[in-house]
Amino acid sequence: MPEYVGEKIRSIPEFRVKYKDIYHMRNLYVMLHEYLLEEGFLDTKGDHEEIEKLYMEKMVQKGLHRGGKEMWIWWRLLKKPEGKYSGYFLNHLDIDFHMMYTQDTEIVHQGKKLKVQMGEIDMLFRPWIEADWQGKWKDHWLLKHFKHLYNERIMVAELDKREKELWRESYRVQGQVKKFLDMRQFMPVPEPFTPALYGHEG
Numbered sequence: 001m002p003e004y005v006g007e008k009i010r011s012i013p014e015f016r017v018k019y020k021d022i023y024h025m026r027n028l029y030v031m032l033h034e035y036l037l038e039e040g041f042l043d044t045k046g047d048h049e050e051i052e053k054l055y056m057e058k059m060v061q062k063g064l065h066r067g068g069k070e071m072w073i074w075w076r077l078l079k080k081p082e083g084k085y086s087g088y089f090l091n092h093l094d095i096d097f098h099m100m101y102t103q104d105t106e107i108v109h110q111g112k113k114l115k116v117q118m119g120e121i122d123m124l125f126r127p128w129i130e131a132d133w134q135g136k137w138k139d140h141w142l143l144k145h146f147k148h149l150y151n152e153r154i155m156v157a158e159l160d161k162r163e164k165e166l167w168r169e170s171y172r173v174q175g176q177v178k179k180f181l182d183m184r185q186f187m188p189v190p191e192p193f194t195p196a197l198y199g200h201e202g
Contacts, residue, residue, distance in 0.1 A: 009159065031176070040080075053074045057069055068103040070101075077093045077095070079091045088132060091169070092127065096123070101120055123177060
């Protein structure tokens, strides 16, 4: 898949998850990575290997503030929607992680010692829709003159429908993160058919 040759035609207002407590960074990372793969979100090459566009970390001395590690991670995902216009519209989901004051610690969970992290997480979700993602209209001698009319007049109802679908999909992703971090959710997340790996925890 080409990387952003089309036009950003719709942007859904960004939303975020903020969390401050103990968490397991690796498990959060793997859970979200696998969930997005199951939902069909891919990278610009059409697989799931290069969704991470930035990973940066720095250690901060305790004298400056609370100390610990600060990390930035950027994921850039896209998904080809189903239906008649899948060759024209492309859904995008940008996820930015910002971890602050992160320090390793140990807890006892179900009688076992676990290495976990303690700190703050700020996750930002930005869904948007790209039109003419293959660049066929942009490079066509005739169609490029009608592209604006096509997007703004003819495809309005289709875009509205796709915007709602992407909004629901993105909110489900946010719901999975909140469920993992045991936070309040504003949309129901369906329970799995199989029992939890380590049994039910009340």
